[in-house]
Amino acid sequence: MRPLYPACDTMQFPGILFDLDGTLLDTIPDLADAANAMRQDMGLAPIAEEIIATYVGKGVEQLVIRTLGHEGTPASVDMVMRGLARYQDHYRALNGQRSHLYPGVIAGLQAFREQGARLAVVTNKGAEFTGPLLRQKGLDGYFDAVVCGDTCERKKPDPMPLFHACDLLGISPSQALFIGDSINDALAARAAGMRVLALPYGYNEGRPVQTLPVDAIVDSIVAAARWATDAAPQTEHA
Ligand SMILES: O=C(O)COP(=O)(O)O
Numbered sequence: 683m684r685p686l687y688p689a690c691d692t693m694q695f696p697g698i699l700f701d702l703d704g705t706l707l708d709t710i711p712d713l714a715d716a717a718n719a720m721r722q723d724m725g726l727a728p729i730a731e732e733i734i735a736t737y738v739g740k741g742v743e744q745l746v747i748r749t750l751g752h753e754g755t756p757a758s759v760d761m762v763m764r765g766l767a768r769y770q771d772h773y774r775a776l777n778g779q780r781s782h783l784y785p786g787v788i789a790g791l792q793a794f795r796e797q798g799a800r801l802a803v804v805t806n807k808g809a810e811f812t813g814p815l816l817r818q819k820g821l822d823g824y825f826d827a828v829v830c831g832d833t834c835e836r837k838k839p840d841p842m843p844l845f846h847a848c849d850l851l852g853i854s855p856s857q858a859l860f861i862g863d864s865i866n867d868a869l870a871a872r873a874a875g876m877r878v879l880a881l882p883y884g885y886n887e888g889r890p891v892q893t894l895p896v897d898a899i900v901d902s903i904v905a906a907a908r909w910a911t912d913a914a915p916q917t918e919h920a
């Protein structure tokens with residue numbers, strides 16, 4: 683019987699786009715330390731790392747707004763502006779200190795490279811912090827493109843940074859696989875017309891990863907590389 687989707691003669695996914703925080707690196711310890719240092723500067727008590735993890739995902743402005751509004755009263759614009767400056771100063775000093783790679787990341791990136799795929803990072807973290815962090819953790823050599831939260835006019839869940847990454851890789855969105863940990867990744871990938879996988883160990887703004895509209899949940903980046911070759915149904919590329 684003819685398969686539903688004819689197999690293509692090139693590799694299944696010529697381009698793989700990766701989220702950063704909660705997908706490649708566990709960055710919560712440093713994000714939480716910086717957020718609590720900001721709170722202390724502003725006369726507020728520290729909050730638990732697990733709570734701050736639920737505030738991560740939509741970029742630094744939302745992290746600051748959510749962290750300052752933790753007690754239930756939304757912070758004023760002036761407070762948010764002051765908090766943002768304090769937070770950035772602290773994160774500049776703390777970035778990478780207690781962050782670490784998740785198991786299987788390096789082996790998974792190598793597996794994707796061996797498949798011949800071009801790789802990109804698409805993160806909502808600012809460029810000022812992303813480059814140094816990738817270098818510090820020995821990840822920078824794997825990627826042909828890095829798109830950050832302030833590279834494009836809009837962040838994930840908007841598809842704009844994903845389209846930009848595809849342009850930089852020289853592929854069409856339908857040729858890309860997105861690998862992330864949150865609703866922002868899933869919605870951005872779906873809006874871009876990409877296949878998408880989720881990792882269960884990241885930060886999905888406090889919601890179960892099983893609720894995400896993704897093609898599959900995989901345990902690690904190595905498992906994602908296996909899925910890309912074995913499990914994914916063949917699709918026709920534009
Ligand atoms: O900065 C954030 O809010 C999250 O970053 P991410 O897109 O790499 O998960």
Ligand SMILES: [Mg+2]
Pocket residue numbers: 701702703704705739862863864884885
């Ligand atoms: Mg993430």
